[in-house]
Amino acid sequence: MGAKKGMMKHVISVLVENKFGVLARISGLFSARGFNIDSLAVGETDDPTVSRMTIVAEGNESTLEQITKQLHKLIDVIKVQDITNQDYIDRELMLIKVNAGKKDRAKLIQIVDTFKANIIDVNPETLSIEIAGEQSKIDAIMELLAPFGIREIVRTGRIAMARKKEVAIKKKSS
């Protein structure tokens, strides 16, 4: 994690065998090459033996090419795609807990409605809100909520899907 200015953000989608230690090997590969991972999300696919990682990382092109080559060589990696320059949809999910005294509730509910977010928990002093969307939307609601006092934020990191060319969940061999 961490970001340097003037370097390009890459979105890399990696299909891996759902096996022990894969995550450590992959994140180790990035850090060994001095490539900062901004966000990483690993989730299941419809095949329980296969997971998909979405990695957003910042660094220079040629280093990334080396990393991609090395990723391909890892035995548990099925497919690697740098979708940065493709037409893709990207989304993120955030849970945010904010201070919500009586006088602020109406204002907060208005913000939640405007952003098509959801209130998922209510306490006498706080509201917890769930919002999914592009990073710019998440950042925008965060900015509007900040003045009320943010108690806690949990974000998933971005996931991305190319618009046209789907990635079949097929294994290299088996």
Next chain:
Amino acid sequence: MGAKKGMMKHVISVLVENKFGVLARISGLFSARGFNIDSLAVGETDDPTVSRMTIVAEGNESTLEQITKQLHKLIDVIKVQDITNQDYIDRELMLIKVNAGKKDRAKLIQIVDTFKANIIDVNPETLSIEIAGEQSKIDAIMELLAPFGIREIVRTGRIAMARKKEVAIKKKSS
């Protein structure tokens, strides 16, 4: 990743300094102890120098205790919480692209509406759907969509937030 039967799933929330190599060190720690990571999501917080990881991992209690202790010792780790036994909200985000020929569109839109999901992309042959919710909800819509033919799935992995006790984003020292 990967899961053994008869072991407990733990949800661990880790606040870390947003620094180079942290992710590799943390995932390495789990794999060195033979602890399988089911899902992992790393996202920003309102402090750009701090990130939060939500790790869902399966394994035995005493090993996890050792891992937690070691996590605490890592210099870039600010706070570790095993929230498994707390009252927490957990959510996940999924993007799913399904086959959508003319005759299936109406049925698909009905499913999308029922689950309060969103259609985020339309092609002549496919629909792309975004859905956020608890894992059971995500699994349920996936099951209903499967018969249409799933082209691609990207999931974030779970993120979780304790209902009551908020975690202040404060650093150990500075």
